[in-house]
Amino acid sequence: MRIVIALGGNALLRRGEPPTAANQRRNVRIAAAALAPIACRHDLVISHGNGPQVGLLALQGAACRPDEPYPLDILDAETEGMIGYLIEQELGNLLPDRRCATLLTQIEVDPNDPAFGHPDKPIGPVYSEIEAQKVAQERGWSIARDGAHFRRVVPSPRPQRIFELSVIELLVSQGVVVICAGGGGIPVVSREDGSLIGVEAVIDKDLASALLARELKADTLMLLTDVDAVYRDWGTPHARAIRRITPQALRELDFAPGSMGPKVRAACEFVEQTGGMAGIGQLSDALVILDGKAGTVIVMDAA
Structure with missing residues (x-):
């Protein structure tokens, strides 16, 4: 089977955990152990989130040159390389006979996407309300509530086209485990002459992974995070895990946009x-989700 697996940012860095190199490597090592049995049996393409990491790099850049911050497309590329390197190395350590490759991935977005006027993608660390107000004023950032805390939010336009798709397809056809479209890929737009230029945004990695899976004609898309399933009435005493459902039925339920x-x-x-x-489910259940015995499974013929 051909499988695309998207690792959520919370699967790579636990909520509230400092984004140190040691913490991220430890979490990536855990992720690699969960993915290795799947990589042994199937064609595997891995994507990942980058919210905490791209936010950290933005803070570091602002501290160094507050009057000349690095644009988000470059920070997206940096996080693709950083996280991809860790996944590639840790997975390769477990599977020395399986070739792995990390590929920086440019993904086209529409410059007229309404998301550019309504930033809602959370990145970086969490803040208290007072801290959030301070950084918003100092740096001119958009801030929004994220659960009990606040985070910086940036535009998240919808992914349209993956420019490196043919290269990804070639690598997968040769048995290579490909790590790509990290953090939703590097958001770019086409200029009038056909050339590309990066834009100030972070693409949602789940939507980018779904586009990747469709274009690669994958059999399965797995979205792995730190929650064991999709729940009805999440956060209430009536919360109940959904185990198997059709997309039509799932669309009728309400879920948090962030x-x-x-x-x-x-x-x-x-x-x-x-x-x-x-x-959809937690990273540690990856293999049993694939077998339909854990997480939430979405299929057209669910009862």
């Missing part, structure tokens, strides 16, 4: 357009 919402939307789009299977 957390489970994009995963549900991405999973539904993949299943509806390909007839394949999508799974």
Whole structure:
């Protein structure tokens, strides 16, 4: 089978955990152990989130040159390389006979996407309300509530086209585990002469992964995070895990736009357009989600 797995930012760095190199390597090592059995049996493409990491790099850049911050497209590229390196190395250590490659991935977005006028993608560390007000004033950032805390939010335009798709396809056809579209890929737009230029945004990695899975004609899309399943009535005493459901039924439920919402939307789009299977659940359950015995499985013929 051909499988695309998207690792959520919270699967690579736990909530509230300092984004140190040691913490990230430890978490990536855990992720690699969960993915290795799948890589042994299937064609595997891995994507990942970058919210904490791109936010950290933005803070570092602002501290160095506050009057000349690095644009988000360059920071997206840096996080693709950094996280991809860790995944590639740790997975390679477990599977020395399996070739792995990290590929920086440019993804086209529409310069007229309404998201540019309504930033809602959380990145970076969490702040208290007072801290959030301070950094918003000092740096001119948009800030929004993220659970009990606040985070910086940036535009998140919808992914349209993956420029390195043919290279990814070539590598997968040769048995290479490919790590690509990290952090949703590097957002770029086409200029009038056909050349590309990066834009100030962070693409949602779940929507980018769904596009990647569709274009690669994958059999399965797995969106792995730190929650064991999709829940009805999340955060209430009536919360109940959804184990198997059709995309049509799943779309009728409400989910938080900043957390489970994009995963549900991405999973539904993949299943509806390909007839394949999508799974949402926690990283440690990756293999049993694939077997339909854990997480939430979205398929067209669910009871």
